[in-house]
Amino acid sequence: xEKIAALYLAHLNPVTKSHEKIISQLxxxxxxxxxxxxxxxxxxxxxxRTFPFPYELRKKMLLSMFDDHDSIDILPNYNFVSPFIKYxxxxxxxxxxxxxxxxxxxxREDRFISYTGDxxxxxxxxxxxxxxxxxxxxxxxxxxxxxxLYREALKNLGKSEVKTNxxxxxxxxxYKDQDNEEFSRQSxxxxxxxxxxxxxxxxxxxxxxxxxSLDKTIKIFGMKLPxxxxxx
Numbered sequence: 001x002e003k004i005a006a007l008y009l010a011h012l013n014p015v016t017k018s019h020e021k022i023i024s025q026l027x028x029x030x031x032x033x034x035x036x037x038x039x040x041x042x043x044x045x046x047x048x049r050t051f052p053f054p055y056e057l058r059k060k061m062l063l064s065m066f067d068d069h070d071s072i073d074i075l076p077n078y079n080f081v082s083p084f085i086k087y088x089x090x091x092x093x094x095x096x097x098x099x100x101x102x103x104x105x106x107x108r109e110d111r112f113i114s115y116t117g118d119x120x121x122x123x124x125x126x127x128x129x130x131x132x133x134x135x136x137x138x139x140x141x142x143x144x145x146x147x148x149l150y151r152e153a154l155k156n157l158g159k160s161e162v163k164t165n166x167x168x169x170x171x172x173x174x175y176k177d178q179d180n181e182e183f184s185r186q187s188x189x190x191x192x193x194x195x196x197x198x199x200x201x202x203x204x205x206x207x208x209x210x211x212x213s214l215d216k217t218i219k220i221f222g223m224k225l226p227x228x229x230x231x232x
Contacts, residue, residue, distance in 0.1 A: 005112035006030035007103065007130060009078055011037055011224075013051050014200060015061040016145055016192050018138030023062075026115060027071045033107055034062060035078035041229035042082070048226050049215035052146065052206050057199065064195035077102050082229030090221055091127050100128050120222050140191045148188035149200070150211035157208065 006026040012019055012034075026032045036058045039046045045054050053061075059074050066072040079102065080087060086095045104112075114130040116122050117137035125132035154160065189197050200207070216227045 002111065003031050003109055005107050005109035006032045007035065007107070007112055007114040008032060009035045009037065009103065009114065011051065011142055012058050012062070013053050013142050014145060014192060015058065015196055016140045016142055018140040020065055020193050022115065022138065023066065023072060027069060030071070030113070031109060032072045034072065034074045035103060036074070038076060038079045039084070039226050039229065040079055040081045046226045046228050048217045049210040049213050050217040050224060051226070052210040053203070057203060061196045061199050064199060065193055075106055077105060080225070083232050084225045084230050088220060090124060090223065100130070124222070144186070145188045145191050148186055149207045152188070153204070153207045153211040157212070159212065
């Protein structure tokens with residue numbers, strides 16, 4: 001029987017237990033290609049408070065769980081190259097279609113589907129002919145994990161929270177309905193696989209750096225993009 005590919009395009013910043021579950025379930029039926037998004041300016045990756053972990057660290061996180069799995073490949077082909085404005089508006093921009101071609105370049109199977117739990121993203125994937133399957137959004141999000149990481153880092157540093165657009169826009173509805181005290185009792189360690197807890201702790205300087213930084217990310221047409229490299 002012909003193997004079908006599953007494309008999973010995501011931020012994965014950081015990888016959570018929800019990501020682990022999604023990839024594991026896809027691998028039961030498909031050859032899974034995982035594409036952590038990368039933003040490049042003059043060949044250098046841009047990281048922000050929204051996207052703190054570079055590609056190589058996110059790849060290390062994924063390999064810590066799936067390195068011995070023959071049906072899972074992690075590829076660096078989901079690359080936005082500055083100026084990022086050229087990819088807008090989605091669908092109409094020829095550069096956005098070139099991005100799609102780059103994603104498919106190393107997919108060996110002729111037939112494929114793609115995965116997202118977000119309705120708007122599913123519509124976009126359908127318009128790009130990436131054949132999204134119907135799925136529901138998982139409860140644990142990377143945004144929730146990052147917020148808890150930053151709160152812990154700032155607390156350890158004896159500093160107050162940095163107010164950014166993360167505070168207002170990136171919580172899932174599950175957390176929006178909870179008060180601040182209840183959210184603060186959540187543990188980020190419970191939201192990520194054990195192997196990734198160790199990787200995050202080994203790279204805690206990344207968390208401390210971005211916990212003290214304003215978020216230099218903008219959301220346009222539903223896409224989150226770094227402000228650096230947006231126009232040049």
